[in-house]
Amino acid sequence: MTGGLEGYDEVAEANAQKSILDIHWSRICARLKAEVGEVEYNTWLRQMGVGPVDEDEITLYLPTRFLRDWVRGQYGDRLGALWHAEIPAIRRVELQVARGPSPAVDGDASAAESGAPSAATPPAMPVMDAVVVEEPRTAEVRSDLAAPLDPRFTFDTFVVGKPNEFAYACARRVAERPSSPGFNPLFLYGGVGLGKTHLMHAIGSELVREGRVSVAYMSAEKFMYRFIAAIRSQSTMEFKEQLRSVDVLMIDDLQFLIGKDNTQEEFFHTFNALVDAGRQIVVSADKSPSDLSGLEDRLRTRLGCGMVADIHATTFELRISILEAKATASGVEVPAKVLEFLAHKITSNVRELEGALNRLIAHANLFGRPVTLETTQDVLHDILKANNRRVTIEEIQRKVAEHWNIRLTDMSSARRSTVVARPRQVAMFLSKQLTSRSLPEIGRKFGNRDHTTVIYAVRRVMELMEQDPAFAEDVELLRRMLES
Numbered sequence: 001m002t003g004g005l006e007g008y009d010e011v012a013e014a015n016a017q018k019s020i021l022d023i024h025w026s027r028i029c030a031r032l033k034a035e036v037g038e039v040e041y042n043t044w045l046r047q048m049g050v051g052p053v054d055e056d057e058i059t060l061y062l063p064t065r066f067l068r069d070w071v072r073g074q075y076g077d078r079l080g081a082l083w084h085a086e087i088p089a090i091r092r093v094e095l096q097v098a099r100g101p102s103p104a105v106d107g108d109a110s111a112a113e114s115g116a117p118s119a120a121t122p123p124a125m126p127v128m129d130a131v132v133v134e135e136p137r138t139a140e141v142r143s144d145l146a147a148p149l150d151p152r153f154t155f156d157t158f159v160v161g162k163p164n165e166f167a168y169a170c171a172r173r174v175a176e177r178p179s180s181p182g183f184n185p186l187f188l189y190g191g192v193g194l195g196k197t198h199l200m201h202a203i204g205s206e207l208v209r210e211g212r213v214s215v216a217y218m219s220a221e222k223f224m225y226r227f228i229a230a231i232r233s234q235s236t237m238e239f240k241e242q243l244r245s246v247d248v249l250m251i252d253d254l255q256f257l258i259g260k261d262n263t264q265e266e267f268f269h270t271f272n273a274l275v276d277a278g279r280q281i282v283v284s285a286d287k288s289p290s291d292l293s294g295l296e297d298r299l300r301t302r303l304g305c306g307m308v309a310d311i312h313a314t315t316f317e318l319r320i321s322i323l324e325a326k327a328t329a330s331g332v333e334v335p336a337k338v339l340e341f342l343a344h345k346i347t348s349n350v351r352e353l354e355g356a357l358n359r360l361i362a363h364a365n366l367f368g369r370p371v372t373l374e375t376t377q378d379v380l381h382d383i384l385k386a387n388n389r390r391v392t393i394e395e396i397q398r399k400v401a402e403h404w405n406i407r408l409t410d411m412s413s414a415r416r417s418t419v420v421a422r423p424r425q426v427a428m429f430l431s432k433q434l435t436s437r438s439l440p441e442i443g444r445k446f447g448n449r450d451h452t453t454v455i456y457a458v459r460r461v462m463e464l465m466e467q468d469p470a471f472a473e474d475v476e477l478l479r480r481m482l483e484s
């Protein structure tokens, strides 16, 4: 009797654990689906099931070895990070192949020994008596540090031309031989959308693929938030230890740390500890170390001590090569004339060029019509119009400052009085309307402000234009002057 009741308690306990894991799992699945898109999710991830938790490790099941290897390679880190975010005690994800149902399997030791609750049964499969486990292998997950590396950003998909060949060569060298003298730190800099992040991910993917070293990649913004969170939860020591335990640390968009003195200080110490221990640092920013004037001098000096590589603005030839490569990869035939047209018209950066091509390709796939010059002009009407305008954010700032009689420097100053803040908001609004710059880019031009500040400014100006006809007239006048 007693044994029966104990058995019952165990079952109840196991069921409770399973339903808790299921709740976490459904949240993780929703996140993954949103991140990778429905098609990719259904192709690779939908059949995954949750297994037992053992101390800091959770087991996930996939039905075939192929799927298991693919998911491990492409999503292993991300799965670890998501599980860790849901249940902080989980630090590792083990991916196993489970074929089921398979009643005749001998010695299902791993399932039995783990004392696994019923959650050990992969939910996407029929109820199993046993789970066949193949080659259990644990994917090391640096979940506290890692942002997932984008599998599309590899050296193979990076098109090399005059403007980026030096940066590319340096990145390749670091991926082949991290911490080589003269290449540590590697500092990549250049304008927006020119491939800095792509090269960093390529370095990371190469190193992870080779399986030689542990890599942590994150944006400077994420670094700051992690640091603040560690201070709040009184776990700065853990944060420092984690950072200092990696072989390669990559920090993207370092300019974000301008004006964030405490985070800069922390980064400086981490930087020194890692370089002194012979680990590799890779950093990207929009300017060279000497031009990052808001960074502390000692940090700028150290950043410039290794290899500094500039990615220049694209040339027509590089734009054509990039378009050709991306069109070929898409499988959609895009006439040379259209590629030339795009390379002439969209000169701002690769991100925009790629966005335009993607839109054309999506349109062709959706309607099953060939891409022609006419459809291009039609489908990309708005992008082409924005690129026809020659007005720059600097011109907008100058005109608006003159109009309201404020100093040009106030466009990027921290002053908040309405006399200054209102024209600044108008300039942000006009920058959004009249240029093709993204919200973060606009924010950066206005004293490194966040993109949410730009969104707020755009909304506020629109509200005021509705409420106050005189103000609306001023803004319209400025717009016409700038457009002509």
Ligand SMILES: Nc1ncnc2c1ncn2[C@@H]1O[C@H](COP(=O)(O)OP(=O)(O)OP(=O)(O)O)[C@@H](O)[C@H]1O
Pocket: 153, 157, 158, 159, 160, 164, 190, 191, 192, 193, 194, 195, 196, 197, 198, 199, 253, 286, 322, 350, 351, 354
């Ligand atoms: N040489 C290249 N070959 C192929 N794709 C490229 C190249 N340069 C940039 N891209 C593509 O352009 C897009 C923008 O690049 P990326 O995000 O690396 O720019 P970035 O310099 O990091 O920009 P930001 O300053 O905004 O962070 C990406 O999709 C990237 O793959």
